[in-house]
Amino acid sequence: QVQLVESGGGLVQTGGSLRLSCAASGRTFSGYTMGWFRQAPGKEREFVAAISWIGGRSGYADSVKGRFTISRENAGKMVYLQMNGLKPEDTAVYYCAADPKRTLIWSTFSSAYDYWGQGTQVTVSS
DSSP: OOOEEEEOOEEEETTOOEEEEEEEOOTTGGGOEEEEEEEOTTSOOEEEEEEOSSTTOEEEOTTTTTTEEEEEETTTTEEEEEEOSOOGGGOEEEEEEEETTOOSSOOSOGGGOOEEOOOEEEEEEO
């Protein structure tokens, strides 16, 4: 069983920055592809970023490319999402997700991820 706990959300002004953290349990964390998704009120959950379990390859949604950076620290079983240049449209609940299947490329589909955190709220004021 894998447990994921997000932290670091909050209220920030347009143009500001936040760093989200996700603490994971599980003995084989280094074998998990990790992703960040978000869900705004009245909208479907959407892919934000992911980082593969091997090689550290990362990918981003077009809406956040160049502003957000995903990283991981296998020794501490942590995943981070550095968010810069925040915009009001980034307001959402952000979820950390884990895919333990050791696929060669990360997925943008939420159905590919087996484990989810409880989410952390990010609010960007205009």
